[in-house]
Amino acid sequence: MDVLRQLKAFYLPERKFLISSILFLMIATALGLIYPNLLRYLIDDVVRPRRFELVPQLALIVVGVISLKALNQFLHGFFGGRLGNRVAYRMRNALYDKLQTLSYQYYDKAKTGDLMSRLTADLEAIRNFIGFGFAQILNMVLMVAFGGAMMLYINWQLTLITLVTIPVLVFLALRFEKLIHPAFREMRQAMSNLTTAVQENITGVRTVKSFAREKHEVTKFSVRNEAYQTNQVGASGLWAKFFPAMELSANMSAVILLVAGGSMVINGSLQLGEFVAFFSLIWYIIGPMWGLGFHINNYTQFKASGERVLGLLNEHIHVKNEEDAIAVSPEQVKGHVRFENVTFNYPDKSAALTDISLDAPAGSVIGLLGATGSGKSTIIQLMMRAYNVKQGSIYLDGMDIRHLDVESLRRQIAPVFQETFLFSASIRDNIAYGVRDVTQEQIEYAAKLSKAHDFIMELPLGYDTIVGERGMGLSGGQKQRIAIARALIKNPRILILDDATSAVDMETEHDIQAGFKELMAGRTTFIIAHRISSLRHADEIIVLDKGRIVQRGKHAELIAKEGPYRDTYNIQYADFVAQEGKPNVIDIQDRRRSIVQ
Numbered sequence: 001m002d003v004l005r006q007l008k009a010f011y012l013p014e015r016k017f018l019i020s021s022i023l024f025l026m027i028a029t030a031l032g033l034i035y036p037n038l039l040r041y042l043i044d045d046v047v048r049p050r051r052f053e054l055v056p057q058l059a060l061i062v063v064g065v066i067s068l069k070a071l072n073q074f075l076h077g078f079f080g081g082r083l084g085n086r087v088a089y090r091m092r093n094a095l096y097d098k099l100q101t102l103s104y105q106y107y108d109k110a111k112t113g114d115l116m117s118r119l120t121a122d123l124e125a126i127r128n129f130i131g132f133g134f135a136q137i138l139n140m141v142l143m144v145a146f147g148g149a150m151m152l153y154i155n156w157q158l159t160l161i162t163l164v165t166i167p168v169l170v171f172l173a174l175r176f177e178k179l180i181h182p183a184f185r186e187m188r189q190a191m192s193n194l195t196t197a198v199q200e201n202i203t204g205v206r207t208v209k210s211f212a213r214e215k216h217e218v219t220k221f222s223v224r225n226e227a228y229q230t231n232q233v234g235a236s237g238l239w240a241k242f243f244p245a246m247e248l249s250a251n252m253s254a255v256i257l258l259v260a261g262g263s264m265v266i267n268g269s270l271q272l273g274e275f276v277a278f279f280s281l282i283w284y285i286i287g288p289m290w291g292l293g294f295h296i297n298n299y300t301q302f303k304a305s306g307e308r309v310l311g312l313l314n315e316h317i318h319v320k321n322e323e324d325a326i327a328v329s330p331e332q333v334k335g336h337v338r339f340e341n342v343t344f345n346y347p348d349k350s351a352a353l354t355d356i357s358l359d360a361p362a363g364s365v366i367g368l369l370g371a372t373g374s375g376k377s378t379i380i381q382l383m384m385r386a387y388n389v390k391q392g393s394i395y396l397d398g399m400d401i402r403h404l405d406v407e408s409l410r411r412q413i414a415p416v417f418q419e420t421f422l423f424s425a426s427i428r429d430n431i432a433y434g435v436r437d438v439t440q441e442q443i444e445y446a447a448k449l450s451k452a453h454d455f456i457m458e459l460p461l462g463y464d465t466i467v468g469e470r471g472m473g474l475s476g477g478q479k480q481r482i483a484i485a486r487a488l489i490k491n492p493r494i495l496i497l498d499d500a501t502s503a504v505d506m507e508t509e510h511d512i513q514a515g516f517k518e519l520m521a522g523r524t525t526f527i528i529a530h531r532i533s534s535l536r537h538a539d540e541i542i543v544l545d546k547g548r549i550v551q552r553g554k555h556a557e558l559i560a561k562e563g564p565y566r567d568t569y570n571i572q573y574a575d576f577v578a579q580e581g582k583p584n585v586i587d588i589q590d591r592r593r594s595i596v597q
């Protein structure tokens with residue numbers, strides 16, 4: 001019931017459908033009660049007194065009643081269907097909205113397959129229950145109530161005798177519910193593990209194939225498939241055990257009725273018509289009881305799915321706007337970024353950054369260099385408020401970014417990551433992704449700056465070429481250039497290139513950077529790179545080691561000093577330096593070794 005209560009926000013707005021569906025079902029159920037009465041009338045008041053002239057009239061009434069009942073059943077289905085679909089529609093939207101607002105921290109651990117199964121299989125179970133299952137259970141209650149009332153009215157002693165097995169049935173039903181619910185919960189989880197395996201396998205198919213790990217993947221899948229099967233078998237076992245037991249105790253009522261009711265007819269304390277009506281009415285009680293297992297099944301599936309969907313809807317959002325968050329606009333923002341003694345660690349990990357201070361005046365170019373895992377990308381992530389900074393502060397134009405509207409902050413920043421993500425859409429749409437209402441000229445201008453235009457024009461469909469999922473069909477460097485065009489078209493105050501040119505050759509990189517100069521004049525650029533050539537023109541180069549700043553300055557200053565920057569420089573320019581016969585080359589091999597270590 002808690003799940004139902006928590007999902008109120010989704011079905012209450014559709015209450016007109018809910019009420020209509022229930023109302024028509026009630027009418028249909030009530031109309032069903034007319035049959036036993038007609039039967040009783042037919043036997044006691046028509047057949048026995050031999051008033052056969054009433055038969056055609058009675059037959060017409062039956063036709064009228066069944067037609068009316070069918071109409072009401074249709075209306076119940078119609079409104080129930082609407083209700084279920086509209087609720088599922090709302091929930092799907094709400095879940096998708098939630099997925100957009102969840103922070104990076106959530107996605108660090110999230111599994112795509114699991115999320116997909118919540119949005120599909122779990123929603124389906126909810127749709128089924130809210131659309132029909134709920135009304136069916138209500139119908140069951142109504143049938144039992146109406147049928148019971150009528151039976152009591154006809155003969156209360158016989159009613160009590162007949163329904164003596166009902167407590168057993170109720171006990172069995174409750175016990176079944178208790179056992180099947182955890183089974184369903186496990187089944188949903190097993191289903192999500194299955195989808196995760198499939199999704200990861202398809203996404204990583206190239207890795208799987210190039211490492212010839214197909215067999216391993218098949219085994220991995222089989223294990224999960226087996227777990228799912230075991231769950232299913234377990235549930236069917238419960239079903240197989242409880243369903244016949246419930247049916248047996250329900251049928252016992254019919255047996256009791258035959259014996260007790262038959263004796264009453266024989267000794268004259270019950271009319272034959274009443275007995276026949278009773279026999280028909282008892283199915284009003286037994287029928288729903290038979291269906292009890294099925295309804296419980298439906299309800300528990302709904303409950304398990306509801307819990308999973310609610311789990312996602314109630315997921316904590318780590319990064320969100322303060323109440324009076326300041327929305328910044330591109331016209332206001334200059335792009336002055338300042339880090340003040342920032343120390344940061346990812347959840348359950350030691351510090352990724354320690355005491356980082358940096359000042360990037362508007363229009364400056366900041367280079368970040370350091371071994372892998374030294375914290376370069378983390379600096380960028382924090383600047384975009386992917387995670388909240390707890391120690392120290394980050395300022396944009398003097399405003400603490402914690403007080404800024406997250407969306408407006410991110411709108412000022414255009415990042416290009418090493419791993420490029422392209423959508424399965426046209427190249428044009430991929431470039432225009434971050435902005436609205438762009439012209440073809442703007443798209444081409446950005447593509448020219450990122451040196452993507454020429455290769456795009458060589459494709460048969462040019463800008464209309466549809467790229468495969470995640471940019472399949474393009475080379476790493478081509479994807480990066482499209483991603484750079486996507487960032488440039490945003491016309492950002494702050495441009496971030498996180499190892500963004502690692503896949504393009506040095507010459508193209510040089511050309512791209514020359515293009516930036518023109519576009520980024522007056523804007524702030526952060527460049528993360530492993531190649532000194534990518535950073536050497538930066539206004540300040542920051543060298544990181546294990547999350548700490550170990551060197552900072554311009555290229556010329558850093559090269560003049562002993563330290564990791566010069567070591568890296570020497571390694572990268574070893575051949576060149578050797579040819580030139582410059583100093584610092586004797587111990588290059590040693591340094592290379594020490595850096596590698």
Ligand SMILES: Nc1ncnc2c1ncn2[C@@H]1O[C@H](COP(=O)(O)OP(=O)(O)OP(=O)(O)O)[C@@H](O)[C@H]1O
Binds near residue numbers: 352
């Ligand atoms: N999402 C995350 N969750 C947990 N730990 C993370 C996460 N991202 C990075 N880290 C950890 O934080 C540290 C710094 O990582 P970061 O990605 O900033 O390094 P980097 O200098 O950009 O490395 P690279 O050059 O390899 O991209 C590493 O120890 C890394 O394992």
